[in-house]
Amino acid sequence: MLPRIRIVLVQTFHPGNIGAAARAMKTMGLAELVLVNPRAFPDDEATRLAAGAGDVVANARVVASLDEAVSDCVQVIGASARLRSLPLPHFSEPDAMADSALQNAQSAPVALVFGRERSGLTAEEIRCCTHQVSIPANPDYGILNLSQAVQILAYELHRAWRTRHQSSFIYQTPGEATPPTREQFSHFQRHLHDVMQKSGFLSQPHARTEEQLQALFTRAEPSRKELSMLRGLLSALHPDASSDRS
Amino acid sequence: MLPRIRIVLVQTFHPGNIGAAARAMKTMGLAELVLVNPRAFPDDEATRLAAGAGDVVANARVVASLDEAVSDCVQVIGASARLRSLPLPHFSEPDAMADSALQNAQSAPVALVFGRERSGLTAEEIRCCTHQVSIPANPDYGILNLSQAVQILAYELHRAWRTRHQSSFIYQTPGEATPPTREQFSHFQRHLHDVMQKSGFLSQPHARTEEQLQALFTRAEPSRKELSMLRGLLSALHPDASSDRS
Numbered sequence: 001m002l003p004r005i006r007i008v009l010v011q012t013f014h015p016g017n018i019g020a021a022a023r024a025m026k027t028m029g030l031a032e033l034v035l036v037n038p039r040a041f042p043d044d045e046a047t048r049l050a051a052g053a054g055d056v057v058a059n060a061r062v063v064a065s066l067d068e069a070v071s072d073c074v075q076v077i078g079a080s081a082r083l084r085s086l087p088l089p090h091f092s093e094p095d096a097m098a099d100s101a102l103q104n105a106q107s108a109p110v111a112l113v114f115g116r117e118r119s120g121l122t123a124e125e126i127r128c129c130t131h132q133v134s135i136p137a138n139p140d141y142g143i144l145n146l147s148q149a150v151q152i153l154a155y156e157l158h159r160a161w162r163t164r165h166q167s168s169f170i171y172q173t174p175g176e177a178t179p180p181t182r183e184q185f186s187h188f189q190r191h192l193h194d195v196m197q198k199s200g201f202l203s204q205p206h207a208r209t210e211e212q213l214q215a216l217f218t219r220a221e222p223s224r225k226e227l228s229m230l231r232g233l234l235s236a237l238h239p240d241a242s243s244d245r246s
Numbered sequence: 247m248l249p250r251i252r253i254v255l256v257q258t259f260h261p262g263n264i265g266a267a268a269r270a271m272k273t274m275g276l277a278e279l280v281l282v283n284p285r286a287f288p289d290d291e292a293t294r295l296a297a298g299a300g301d302v303v304a305n306a307r308v309v310a311s312l313d314e315a316v317s318d319c320v321q322v323i324g325a326s327a328r329l330r331s332l333p334l335p336h337f338s339e340p341d342a343m344a345d346s347a348l349q350n351a352q353s354a355p356v357a358l359v360f361g362r363e364r365s366g367l368t369a370e371e372i373r374c375c376t377h378q379v380s381i382p383a384n385p386d387y388g389i390l391n392l393s394q395a396v397q398i399l400a401y402e403l404h405r406a407w408r409t410r411h412q413s414s415f416i417y418q419t420p421g422e423a424t425p426p427t428r429e430q431f432s433h434f435q436r437h438l439h440d441v442m443q444k445s446g447f448l449s450q451p452h453a454r455t456e457e458q459l460q461a462l463f464t465r466a467e468p469s470r471k472e473l474s475m476l477r478g479l480l481s482a483l484h485p486d487a488s489s490d491r492s
Contacts, residue, residue, distance in 0.1 A: 001384060024394055029384045052387050087469075092417040135401070136408060136417060138247060138275045141298050144397070148270055151394045152401050155381070162382060171338040171382060223333075 001029030002161055004105040007150060008069045008113045010036040010125060017117065019049030019057060020147030026053035028154035029161070033060040034069045034111075049147075066113065066128045074108040077101060078129035079153060080120045081143050088126065091133040094153055098160035100131070112153060117146050177223030188227050189214055194241035195234045247275030248407055250351040253396060254315045254359040256282040256371060263363065265295030265303060266393030272299035274400035275407070279306040280315045280357075295393075312359065312374045320354040323347060324375035325399060326366045327389050334372065337379040340399055344406035346377070358399060363392050423469030434473050435460055440487035441480045 007025055012018050018041060022033055033056055035041055041062065050057045063069050070076045077097060078088070091097035101110045113129060115121035126132070135144060135152055144152070162169045180188075196202045196210060222230060234241065253271055258264050264287060268279055279302055281287055287308065296303045309315050316322045323343060324334070337343035347356045359375060361367035372378070381390060381398055390398070408415045426434075442448045442456060468476060480487065 020391065020394075023391060026387045027383045027390050027394075051391070052389070087423060136404065136415065137273045138404075139416065141272050143298070144273050145266065145269060145297070148266075148273075148394065148397045151390070151397055155398050155401075158382065158384075169382065170385065177333060 001031075002102075002105075002157055004032075004109045005030055005101060005157060006032040006034055006070075006073065006109055006111045007154070008034045008036060008066070008111050009038070009146070009150075010066055010113065010121060011116050012038045012041075012146065013117050014146075015040045015043035015046040016049045017146045018043075018060075019046040019051075019053075021114075021150040022046070022050045022056040022060070023053040024147055024151035024154050026056050028151075028158040030154055030157070031056055031059070032109075033057070035060050035062045036066050036069050037064055038062065066125050070111045070113070070128060072109055073111045075101065075104040075110040075131065076113060076129045077111065077131045077133050078113045078115075078121055078126055079133050079135075079149060080115060080126075081134060081137075081149075082120055088129060088132045091131060092136065094133060094135055094156040095160065097131070097133040097153070098156040101157060102160050102164060112157075114146060114150060177225060179221065180224045180227050184224065184227060185218075188217070188222075188231060191231055191234050191241065192217065195238045198241050199238055248348075248351075248403055250278075250355045251276055251347060251403060252278045252280055252316075252319065252355055252357045253400070254280045254282060254312070254357050255284070255392070255396075256312055256359065256367060257362050258284045258287075258392065259363050260392075261286045261289035261292040262295045263392045264289075264306075265292040265297075265299075267360075267396040268292070268296040268302035268306070269299040270393055270397035270400050272302050274397075274404040276400055276403065277302055277305070279303070281306050281308045282312050282315050283310055284308065312371050316357045316359070316374060318355055319357045321347065321350040321356040321377065322359060322375045323357065323377045323379050324359045324361075324367050324372055325379050325381075325395060326361060326372075327380060327383075327395075328366055334375060334378045337377060338382065340379060340381055340402040341406065343377070343379040343399070344402040347403060348406050348410060358403075360392060360396060423471060425467065426470045426473050430470065430473060431464075434463070434468075434477055437477055437480050437487065438463065441484045444487050445484055 007021065007030060009018060009021060012035065015038070018035065018038060025031065025033060046057050047054055091100070101112065104110045113121065113125070115125065133153070135149060137144065192214065193210065196213070202210060253267065253276060255264060255267060258281065261284070264281065264284060271277065271279060292303050293300055337346070347358065350356045359367065361371065379399070381395060383390065438460065439456065442459070448456060
């Protein structure tokens with residue numbers, strides 16, 4: 001789905017984080033995982049936490065250095081909670097990073113690089129990067145779990161992709177009910193008016209009351225079926241009013 | 247930081263997910279966690295995975311039903327990968343949900359409700375909700391781990407908050423170096439020009455070459471210090487050119 005975007009994890013300590021990162025990737029349409037010198041891999045924990053993303057783990061490439069992982073890339077974005085002093089171009093908002101990455105990935109691979117759980121990336125590894133990105137967070141506690149950081153940046157990549165390919169992504173929506181015609185709706189409004197009047201509710205001079213209640217029902221956007229239910233309710237409450245004006 | 251936004255987890259099976267969710271919350275400035283009938287809580291796994299968010303776990307309120315968890319809320323947003331047929335207003339994009347939640351939370355509590363790892367929320371629990379939200383994902387594999395879903399929606403809430411309170415959030419930026427004045431920069435440009443010319447590089451008639459290389463250095467936005475380094479390099483490469491025109 002999102003081709004030529006590569007996720008690189010450097011010297012990951014907990015294999016569970018590798019599995020959770022793979023799952024995060026797959027939910028967001030990413031498939032290419034590269035592991036630089038992981039402490040323990042392959043490992044059952046990686047497979048377990050990958051859940052349905054076992055294929056991403058199985059296809060992960062293992063290399064000995066970050067150079068090897070990114071040598072063919074045109075853009076290498078280092079993700080780090082702690083920015084280092086090397087003045088690389090820096091995305092302070094992940095959505096700007098995502099736009100840039102997708103743009104570059106149209107022609108050649110782009111890598112998003114995550115460092116060690118405790119110490120992030122070394123200065124030498126930052127030198128392999130063309131850009132840095134950080135995830136804005138609570139200044140009192142801003143260090144996200146590694147797989148959570150992967151999830152957020154993968155989510156932003158997917159979001160940028162959705163924006164670019166609006167017609168391709170099919171949103172899950174609840175079943176759409178048929179809306180009523182304006183004529184059907186105005187029958188309901190007349191029915192409601194009659195019930196409000198004949199019940200004595202409108203006899204007290206509240207000038208705006210009917211207007212507001214009618215507007216509420218308009219705002220609720222009842223479906224045809226719901227309108228029919230409402231009219232049934234109105235008829236049950238006040239049999240004399242408008243039940244014949246369908 | 248983000249007051250009156252409550253995260254509610256319903257019948258969470260794995261205490262580790264509670265801890266990871268608490269950590270996700272804290273990184274994004276959320277503090278209020280309510281657990282509806284958790285399977286195992288308190289639990290060492292919850293504390294372990296919470297990392298530095300032990301306070302969020304310790305302050306979590308445990309209740310027996312979703313009703314109890316949200317009775318004082320003005321908006322209750324059910325987060326679910328599987329939409330149910332009850333036609334609640336639905337946010338297909340989490341950022342729209344975040345804007346709405348922050349808007350409502352200005353005056354009263356708003357709850358974001360997450361269901362069970364395997365089965366989400368029951369129909370009865372959806373009836374406690376005013377809205378639904380789903381996280382757009384890979385149609386072939388769109389079920390995020392519970393704490394990952396919490397992380398993404400918390401991230402979107404924080405992003406919406408950042409947008410509303412632009413002056414309050416301080417972005418981490420790499421140390422800003424002092425930019426040169428236009429006069430200092432033009433000295434560099436003259437120096438570069440002299441080196442290009444005296445070295446014989448410009449003797450071949452490449453009309454655009456100098457223009458492009460000068461533009462590259464402009465684009466690089468060298469700091470004063472970097473400009474000084476560049477001029478030092480130019481002097482070392484071609485001692486005859488412009489070294490005296492500082």
